[in-house]
Amino acid sequence: YAPLPDSLLAQASPLPAVIVALNTTSSATGSSPVAIAAKELQVGIKGMLGRQLNISTESPIFRINSTQSSIIVGTIAAYSAKYGSLNASSLIKDGFWLSVKGSRVTILGQNERGALYGAFDYLSRIAQGDFSDVDHVSNPSAPIRWANEWNNLDGSIERGYAGPSIFFSNGLIVKNLTRVSQYARLLASIGINGIIVNNVNANASLLTDENIQGLGRLADTFRPYGVQVGISLNFASPQLLGGLATFDPLDASVIAWWADKTKRLYQRVPDLAGYLVKANSEGQPGPLTYNRTLADGANLFARAVQPYGGIVMFRAFVYNHHADWNDWKFDRANAAVEFFKDLDGLFLDNVVVQIKYGPIDFQVREPASPLFANIPKTNVAIELQVSQEYLGHQDHLVYIAPLWKTILDFDMRVESKPSLVRDIVSGQYFNRKLGGYAGVVNVGTNTTWLGSHLAMSNLYAYGKLAWDPTQDSQTLLQEWIRLTLGHDQAVLQTITKISMESWPAYENYTGNLGIQTLTDILYTHFGPNPASQDNNGWGQWTRADGKTIGMDRTVGNGTGFTGQYPSELAAKYEEIETTPEELLLWFHHVNYTTRLRSTGKTVIQHFYDAHYAGAATAQTFVSEWESLRGQIDSERFEHMLFRLKFQAGHSIVWRDAVNGFYYNLSGIPDELGRVGNH
Ligand code: GCW
Numbered sequence: 001y002a003p004l005p006d007s008l009l010a011q012a013s014p015l016p017a018v019i020v021a022l023n024t025t026s027s028a029t030g031s032s033p034v035a036i037a038a039k040e041l042q043v044g045i046k047g048m049l050g051r052q053l054n055i056s057t058e059s060p061i062f063r064i065n066s067t068q069s070s071i072i073v074g075t076i077a078a079y080s081a082k083y084g085s086l087n088a089s090s091l092i093k094d095g096f097w098l099s100v101k102g103s104r105v106t107i108l109g110q111n112e113r114g115a116l117y118g119a120f121d122y123l124s125r126i127a128q129g130d131f132s133d134v135d136h137v138s139n140p141s142a143p144i145r146w147a148n149e150w151n152n153l154d155g156s157i158e159r160g161y162a163g164p165s166i167f168f169s170n171g172l173i174v175k176n177l178t179r180v181s182q183y184a185r186l187l188a189s190i191g192i193n194g195i196i197v198n199n200v201n202a203n204a205s206l207l208t209d210e211n212i213q214g215l216g217r218l219a220d221t222f223r224p225y226g227v228q229v230g231i232s233l234n235f236a237s238p239q240l241l242g243g244l245a246t247f248d249p250l251d252a253s254v255i256a257w258w259a260d261k262t263k264r265l266y267q268r269v270p271d272l273a274g275y276l277v278k279a280n281s282e283g284q285p286g287p288l289t290y291n292r293t294l295a296d297g298a299n300l301f302a303r304a305v306q307p308y309g310g311i312v313m314f315r316a317f318v319y320n321h322h323a324d325w326n327d328w329k330f331d332r333a334n335a336a337v338e339f340f341k342d343l344d345g346l347f348l349d350n351v352v353v354q355i356k357y358g359p360i361d362f363q364v365r366e367p368a369s370p371l372f373a374n375i376p377k378t379n380v381a382i383e384l385q386v387s388q389e390y391l392g393h394q395d396h397l398v399y400i401a402p403l404w405k406t407i408l409d410f411d412m413r414v415e416s417k418p419s420l421v422r423d424i425v426s427g428q429y430f431n432r433k434l435g436g437y438a439g440v441v442n443v444g445t446n447t448t449w450l451g452s453h454l455a456m457s458n459l460y461a462y463g464k465l466a467w468d469p470t471q472d473s474q475t476l477l478q479e480w481i482r483l484t485l486g487h488d489q490a491v492l493q494t495i496t497k498i499s500m501e502s503w504p505a506y507e508n509y510t511g512n513l514g515i516q517t518l519t520d521i522l523y524t525h526f527g528p529n530p531a532s533q534d535n536n537g538w539g540q541w542t543r544a545d546g547k548t549i550g551m552d553r554t555v556g557n558g559t560g561f562t563g564q565y566p567s568e569l570a571a572k573y574e575e576i577e578t579t580p581e582e583l584l585l586w587f588h589h590v591n592y593t594t595r596l597r598s599t600g601k602t603v604i605q606h607f608y609d610a611h612y613a614g615a616a617t618a619q620t621f622v623s624e625w626e627s628l629r630g631q632i633d634s635e636r637f638e639h640m641l642f643r644l645k646f647q648a649g650h651s652i653v654w655r656d657a658v659n660g661f662y663y664n665l666s667g668i669p670d671e672l673g674r675v676g677n678h
Pocket residue numbers: 150158159200201278282317361
């Protein structure tokens with residue numbers, strides 16, 4: 001809410017005189033989303049336009065047809081009760097209607113949360129210097145728009161790059177929740193309506209009575225912003241915490257144990273969003289331990305939360321991490337479909353299967369998970385990762401929205417019909433009621449939230465895409481730049497340029513042609529380590545040897561993964577000639593000397609050249625950023641300069657490590673003589 005520059009202020013239309021808040025029912029535990037919306041409008045307009053507006057809960061002079069200027073904010077129902085009914089049939093849950101006619105502004109939500117989103121939308125327009133009249137209905141693409149935070153109870157965060165947890169410390173929920181309230185506000189401003197506060201590798205002690213009280217305080221803090229709290233569960237909790245002899249999901253004592261815990265949770269948090277479950281994955285316990293199905297496991301929790309309206313997000317990230325590397329037919333990428341396809345139709349209605357965007361694990365490029373096309377009778381959500389686990393932590397600038405868009409806009413060709421991933425996860429395509437988005441965010445106590453100022457464009461884009469995945473990633477980026485750093489054209493152009501170049505550059509200097517990120521997968525997931533991919537049980541294999549590289553995932557000769565796609569795509573990926581080049585090595589095992597259709601270069605020369613090109617681009621980020629000295633406050637300027645310099649250096653480390661590795665393996669010299677002489 002920084003003051004608008006004079007040039008924009010001059011264009012501002014006459015201001016409303018008063019803010020009228022229609023729903024002011026504050027609960028015992030804090031204010032309501034509409035009250036928050038009114039306050040945001042007041043603070044925002046004061047900050048940006050320098051004008052103090054009063055908030056009124058009743059405006060005696062206001063009549064629906066009067067010319068009295070005002071900003072009305074509330075729910076459709078509250079408005080109708082006061083001023084006569086309004087046809088709002090086009091609004092769905094969480095949606096809003098924003099009308100700006102000169103100095104008369106009406107912001108009505110289908111629910112209170114929608115009203116708050118409408119207020120943020122109006123403020124965003126002002127912040128971007130848009131004072132035009134509008135008559136705008138906005139509905140979310142999907143009901144589930146959640147953040148997942150992989151926070152441990154001891155305060156550490158798995159794959160978090162911004163310091164310790166804002167939620168937990170020493171096994172308990174922290175006392176001071178100021179930062180949590182700020183985060184709630186931040187999430188509401190981008191349309192996020194739910195948050196899983198603890199790690200999917202969950203600690204059973206989250207469910208002690210003391211921690212249930214703590215979760216209650218967290219939920220009370222998020223509630224005014226329309227963000228519902230949910231939790232990750234440890235499947236073995238009945239044994240680990242409850243002292244039962246078993247955690248078999250069909251055992252009566254286990255069912256009773258979960259019913260009792262769920263009841264206690266809902267007593268303290270009546271609007272608990274539900275549970276997130278990682279089962280039988282990477283050493284986590286689950287129903288398979290007792291020869292029960294994953295559906296048995298999911299439905300256990302679904303029944304427990306059903307009376308309270310809760311939902312269960314059940315992760316599809318189930319795979320064997322002790323795979324046999326010598327088995328050329330084995331493929332970790334096959335796991336999700338193998339585990340879930342036959343369970344289609346067996347999950348209860350309040351279960352949502354949460355699917356990572358690709359079949360492996362948040363790599364720099366993956367094809368869309370075939371599971372999206374394989375379980376039409378099951379609710380699904382897509383899992384995206386804002387936290388840059390494989391993408392340079394937050395030490396590299398990588399604007400991820402373009403990567404996400406390759407998946408969301410991807411056509412699965414179910415029954416040879418247009419069937420975009422975004423329409424499957426919204427529930428629209430298979431006509432499912434539930435569905436949506438889970439974003440692994442992992443904010444920490446660092447004042448930048450994510451550890452890097454520019455990384456926040458990813459969180460912004462995540463929320464905005466969950467709301468409307470048809471939006472363009474550059475448009476979202478530019479909105480974020482204006483809202484965050486103001487209206488300077490050089491700032492806008494430069495940050496747009498480096499951000500839009502960042503994911504292609506990162507792909508260039510890490511792993512090309514669908515070979516995966518080539519980072520160290522065994523420990524840090526940071527920095528180059530192509531050797532770590534192979535010769536182990538993790539299944540992120542590249543099968544690189546002296547002459548050849550890539551996973552043969554064909555039906556004809558490989559792991560059969562291509563056959564998991566609907567027939568049109570299966571046929572396309574089966575043949576080298578029709579496989580998109582950027583995924584060549586994902587699907588095929590080829591010679592280093594195989595030539596690419598697009599450029600005629602060999603695979604190995606493409607690697608060499610791409611690594612030089614990617615690192616060269618990263619060098620330019622520093623000089624581009626330096627050109628903004630004086631246009632951005634020195635704190636943020638220096639913070640990013642430091643990171644971009646690191647990235648520039650690290651991209652050279654990446655370039656030389658990866659190129660050197662494949663040169664040593666293949667012995668094939670770089671045509672330009674750069675690789676292998678040192
Ligand atoms: O790839 C792995 C990550 C783990 C993570 C897991 C998952 C939370 O390295 O840190 O565990 O994915 O998504 O469950």
